Amino acid sequence: MKAIIFEEHGPIANLKLADVPVPVPLSGQALVRVRSVGLNGFDPMIxxxxxxxxxxxxxxxGGDISGEVAAYGPDTAIEGIPVGTRVLVDPLVGTTGVFGETVRGGACEYVAVPAINLVPLPDAVSFEDAAALPIAYGTAYRMIRERGKVQAGEKVLVLGATGGVGVCSVQLAKLAGAEVAAATSSAAKAEQLRAIGVDHVINTSETDFVKATQALWGKPRVFDEGGGADVVVNFVGGDDWPRALRCVKRGGRVLTCGATNGYDPKTDIRFIWSFEISIVGSNCWRRSDLTDLLDLVASGRLKPQISSLRPLDELPLSFQELSDRKVFGKAVLRVA
Structure with missing residues (x-):
């Protein structure tokens, strides 16, 4: 079968299209004919x-895999998911593994996966849309819906708003009925954010996001809940972590699921107690998050934002765009 592999860590030039054996599913596994695979920001880092x-x-x-069940291993079958069923594959393998990170991923024609990771696809969800969902959209769903509990009428600031997690955070906050401000340093991506319904775009190459947020919603005050954002979505960390605390209203909350710009910033904790800010962490997703997302897509309430859709052999180009931060939403490959 055709697969994109790398035999050594290093630059994007290490990626190559190769012929490798079709995996043989073991007991407890299913063989999936891959139709689409989604990439994430961590792929070039891996x-x-x-x-x-x-x-x-x-x-x-490639951690986000959609396709069809081609076969089961010995003494293995999942009730209601016969061979030929269209499926999404939950990327979490056990409690420690992730496809494309610690387990070989889906940038290939066939992949053997734990049978319990199969999630049936609704007829209304395409392979491409399904492959855009699990890692980025699943992470955002858990953070915005389950952990953050964003509500209608709340004011939400999303930092790093143009990658997969950021775009989905914007979409889910809008779907909940929130008023959303989103930050980006790109004029082109600012227009894309407006196109998906962002109420206020903050171009950080032209203005300071703290000043811009305070101009929109007022300056937070210690004994008055009138100023600031109800929710700040901040998975960028780094120098923006302490600065973003200045945007949160009294009694507001900060949602985080990562730290792409640094995990150990200096923090003035006086802001946390003085303004009674809740810091809410969120990690990965649950199977129910993926099925909820599929239902949202099937009903037309959510449309995954696919930045590029390419054939398998053009994966290195998608890697380069991810590295250069040129992707808005998700990079997806069509395998067959």
């Missing part, structure tokens, strides 16, 4: 090598 993560080599990237 290629370059992330300290502390044990990536088996040769590695096949």
């Amino acid at each position: 290629l370059a090598k992330i300290p502390g993560i044990n990536t088996p080599l040769p590695m096949i990237p």
